[in-house]
Amino acid sequence: DAGVTQSPTHLIKTRGQQVTLRCSPKSGHDTVSWYQQALGQGPQFIFQYYEEEERQRGNFPDRFSGHQFPNYSSELNVNALLLGDSALYLCASSLDATGSYGYTFGSGTRLTVV
Amino acid sequence: QKEVEQNSGPLSVPEGAIASLNCTYSDRGSQSFFWYRQYSGKSPELIMFIYSNGDKEDGRFTAQLNKASQYVSLLIRDSQPSDSATYLCAVTYGNKLVFGAGTILRVKS
Numbered sequence: 001d002a003g004v005t006q007s008p009t010h011l012i013k014t015r016g017q018q019v020t021l022r023c024s025p026k027s028g029h030d031t032v033s034w035y036q037q038a039l040g041q042g043p044q045f046i047f048q049y050y051e052e053e054e055r056q057r058g059n060f061p062d063r064f065s066g067h068q069f070p071n072y073s074s075e076l077n078v079n080a081l082l083l084g085d086s087a088l089y090l091c092a093s094s095l096d097a098t099g100s101y102g103y104t105f106g107s108g109t110r111l112t113v114v
Numbered sequence: 115q116k117e118v119e120q121n122s123g124p125l126s127v128p129e130g131a132i133a134s135l136n137c138t139y140s141d142r143g144s145q146s147f148f149w150y151r152q153y154s155g156k157s158p159e160l161i162m163f164i165y166s167n168g169d170k171e172d173g174r175f176t177a178q179l180n181k182a183s184q185y186v187s188l189l190i191r192d193s194q195p196s197d198s199a200t201y202l203c204a205v206t207y208g209n210k211l212v213f214g215a216g217t218i219l220r221v222k223s
Contacts, residue, residue, distance in 0.1 A: 033210070033211070035211075035213075040215070041215050041216075042118075042202050042204075042213030042214050042215045042216050043158065043202075043211075043213050044213075045210045045211060045212065048209055048210060055209055056208060056209045056210050058210065088157075090157055090158070092211070097209045098146075098206070098209055099146065099206055099209065099211060100145075100146055100165075100206075101163070102148060102160045102163050103148075103160070103211055104160070105150075105157040105158050105159070106157060107156070107157050108157045
């Protein structure tokens, strides 16, 4: 049973560029949430997708956008990259939007902006 | 601002001892509480979740919840060097999971 898979594992981008990160949820999960984790901090909620719609959003600018596909996989897009966007980006999937049974995290994408 | 507070540590305990990790949260409406373990450079791994006041035990781990005091804790019995990691407390606010900054635990052999 595959868990949450994320790609790519590592990415280096130049300031001002755009990036797309991808996530496939755990089998049976239909809700995907994205988190940003800066070094030494806990993960910060970016947004959640359920039924192909953004259901809730954290305090992130519009440069951060996403999409969920009919097969429940998801993409996170970040435009006009800033040095401060360098972080570990985590995708988490859950059985439902409330996450009552917990969230399963992927291994993350390490984004470095130079 | 929904907040989850944890002592950053590091918390150092000898092998075989009990490690006690604590967390407070700001929103009395929170319903679900989670403890995640994160090894350096890895993603968070769910250890325990708890919804009701009281204790919940799973092997060497016990989660404790006190909603009146807005306090949740994790006890690790018979601590092992492999337990050395960052422990993240997380609380649901609506449909989002809010994390504390984590407590670094070091188990010395």
